[in-house]
Amino acid sequence: MPPALPNRNRQIHxxxxxxxxxxESDFALVEAPMPDPGPxxxxxxxxxxxxxxxxxxxxxxRKSYVPPFKLGETMGAGGVGEVVRSNxxxxxxxxxxxxxxxxxxxxxxxxxxxxKVDPKLAPISTAVGVxxxxxxxxxxxxxxxxxxKPGETVVVSGAAGAVGSIVGQIAKxxxxxxxxxxxxxxxxxxxxxxxGYDACIDYKAEPDIRAALERTCPNxxxxxxxxxxxxxxxxVILTINDFGxxxxxxxxxxxxxxxxxxxxxxxxxxxFKQVRMQGFLVFSYADRYPEGxxxxxxxxKAGKIKYRETIxxxxxxxxxxxxxxxxxxxxxxxxxxxxAEN
Amino acid sequence: MPPALPNRNRQIHxxxxxxxxxxESDFALVEAPMPDPGPxxxxxxxxxxxxxxxxxxxxxxRKSYVPPFKLGETMGAGGVGEVVRSNxxxxxxxxxxxxxxxxxxxxxxxxxxxxKVDPKLAPISTAVGVxxxxxxxxxxxxxxxxxxKPGETVVVSGAAGAVGSIVGQIAKxxxxxxxxxxxxxxxxxxxxxxxGYDACIDYKAEPDIRAALERTCPNxxxxxxxxxxxxxxxxVILTINDFGxxxxxxxxxxxxxxxxxxxxxxxxxxxFKQVRMQGFLVFSYADRYPEGxxxxxxxxKAGKIKYRETIxxxxxxxxxxxxxxxxxxxxxxxxxxxxAEN
Numbered sequence: 198m199p200p201a202l203p204n205r206n207r208q209i210h211x212x213x214x215x216x217x218x219x220x221e222s223d224f225a226l227v228e229a230p231m232p233d234p235g236p237x238x239x240x241x242x243x244x245x246x247x248x249x250x251x252x253x254x255x256x257x258x259r260k261s262y263v264p265p266f267k268l269g270e271t272m273g274a275g276g277v278g279e280v281v282r283s284n285x286x287x288x289x290x291x292x293x294x295x296x297x298x299x300x301x302x303x304x305x306x307x308x309x310x311x312x313k314v315d316p317k318l319a320p321i322s323t324a325v326g327v328x329x330x331x332x333x334x335x336x337x338x339x340x341x342x343x344x345x346k347p348g349e350t351v352v353v354s355g356a357a358g359a360v361g362s363i364v365g366q367i368a369k370x371x372x373x374x375x376x377x378x379x380x381x382x383x384x385x386x387x388x389x390x391x392x393g394y395d396a397c398i399d400y401k402a403e404p405d406i407r408a409a410l411e412r413t414c415p416n417x418x419x420x421x422x423x424x425x426x427x428x429x430x431x432x433v434i435l436t437i438n439d440f441g442x443x444x445x446x447x448x449x450x451x452x453x454x455x456x457x458x459x460x461x462x463x464x465x466x467x468x469f470k471q472v473r474m475q476g477f478l479v480f481s482y483a484d485r486y487p488e489g490x491x492x493x494x495x496x497x498k499a500g501k502i503k504y505r506e507t508i509x510x511x512x513x514x515x516x517x518x519x520x521x522x523x524x525x526x527x528x529x530x531x532x533x534x535x536x537a538e539n
Numbered sequence: 540m541p542p543a544l545p546n547r548n549r550q551i552h553x554x555x556x557x558x559x560x561x562x563e564s565d566f567a568l569v570e571a572p573m574p575d576p577g578p579x580x581x582x583x584x585x586x587x588x589x590x591x592x593x594x595x596x597x598x599x600x601r602k603s604y605v606p607p608f609k610l611g612e613t614m615g616a617g618g619v620g621e622v623v624r625s626n627x628x629x630x631x632x633x634x635x636x637x638x639x640x641x642x643x644x645x646x647x648x649x650x651x652x653x654x655k656v657d658p659k660l661a662p663i664s665t666a667v668g669v670x671x672x673x674x675x676x677x678x679x680x681x682x683x684x685x686x687x688k689p690g691e692t693v694v695v696s697g698a699a700g701a702v703g704s705i706v707g708q709i710a711k712x713x714x715x716x717x718x719x720x721x722x723x724x725x726x727x728x729x730x731x732x733x734x735g736y737d738a739c740i741d742y743k744a745e746p747d748i749r750a751a752l753e754r755t756c757p758n759x760x761x762x763x764x765x766x767x768x769x770x771x772x773x774x775v776i777l778t779i780n781d782f783g784x785x786x787x788x789x790x791x792x793x794x795x796x797x798x799x800x801x802x803x804x805x806x807x808x809x810x811f812k813q814v815r816m817q818g819f820l821v822f823s824y825a826d827r828y829p830e831g832x833x834x835x836x837x838x839x840k841a842g843k844i845k846y847r848e849t850i851x852x853x854x855x856x857x858x859x860x861x862x863x864x865x866x867x868x869x870x871x872x873x874x875x876x877x878x879a880e881n
Binding site: 426427467468 | 596603604765768769772781787788789790793794798799800801802803804805806807809810811812813814815816817818819820823
């Protein structure tokens, strides 16, 4: 018997466009009527809200690959939840689903925007982690964009993050030497001891990233999966081998900047080393998601991919968790638990 | 009957490593003994010496894709000349050949380093131009690296240069809208009136390159062939369409800098627009040269590719011509005529 529905819903709205690192005052916790699902819609009780770095970009009023969040409206986000009412033959109350539910406790969602999650396959939070966008981003970005050959050296920045931690493990499965870059001794230890990285550089403790890359990559760098950008990426470009490939997945060091940071131009080494650098968004691989999801599920089931989650409880704490993630406070996937799993 | 050989050869040596734009005092005109070809070597009388921007990089004592020129030694360069003595069954006196002859009037060359040039096919200077490295660079860089689809918009920087002028014309043959970027009204007129560019931007006269690109590329930019780098390339990156492709061929604006110039980081737009940027060197296409050379010769013969040469007479004027080229004084291929064709 599902718990009775409350009368009111809670949402986090964008209250102000942040300047630099967002502050809690840029968000507002708002009470709203409980949504009423229309035809072919279902009402979902959120369980896990996914927090992702790309959301910072959407807080700016700037043209990008997705429209900006609107002031005074609910922040967008993926999430995992339970169907509590259904006006669609495709879903029954009790079904676990994944979709773009937003920063709120309950969401009325079109049935076609939801994906059913099998709670027997893996913990349901993985639907927004290893078995969701972060996993697929890692899979296609590494294997289709960076394309390391077995035996080559792969460097991953944001190595302990939701995407990076999966990139590193897929690269190990793929037969690569894998070197991570992460911030802090805990993350570095996690990468090497839990995730199987061959080495991991602590960029917060390392005075010279380039020297550290040369030390940990005796055969140079062949492929680089970039989640962070900035000076770390500069150091990789100066170190990467001829015909190196760079998959640009994230630039978290840049998202809080009001205007582009000044940095040395590095197109001459990119040219002379015949490097290929390619930006990608996982959405471009939508028609190949089943292929990636199948492999990720196999690896997860076989224990070849491990994952860690940083879980913050309560919608009201989502802004704080988001700001922390932008500062690198999380290890692995950053989630907000909106409610108990059942 | 060939003219009698002089007793002495003249060479241009690297006298000092330049700081910034080279000065004439960085070069020295030196008399040397007439070289004596050994077994399987031929003696070549240089006719056309090829001057190319990449040589500036080799004047620095810096690790790159080719070793630096050595102080006190002859500057390296491609050239076209006439065989005057041959110790190889592959060449006869009177043959016209192309090879890495260096900045000198005569060169003793290994036969296997020379390519025979057919003077009936086209003017022999094209062996270091349209039918040589610049032509092949344009061909593979455009069609294999930038890969525009017919109907797409291609932008070419250094549009009136030895490589750029061929890129623009191949793109027209390929069915693209082609917009050049060049310095000065003469070059702009040459690009549009002689070479068939749909539009050409004069970067020296244009206060806002980005606005000029938006004006001349109503459907945006799909592919960019970059010979210059710097602020021009920044403007293209900020304008380029989603899934745009950038072929990095040259960065002439950067070669005279003592250390990398500071510039705004633009990896966020490269990421969000899913741009592919790729550095390339024509040497990587060596096994496909015959394919490119065949097409270029066809197009040249059919009048579909036109070319212009900037010819400076006399080895002693090579340094001045080289410095001029780095400042953009040339239109089309910069050559030094060492001697009359016969």
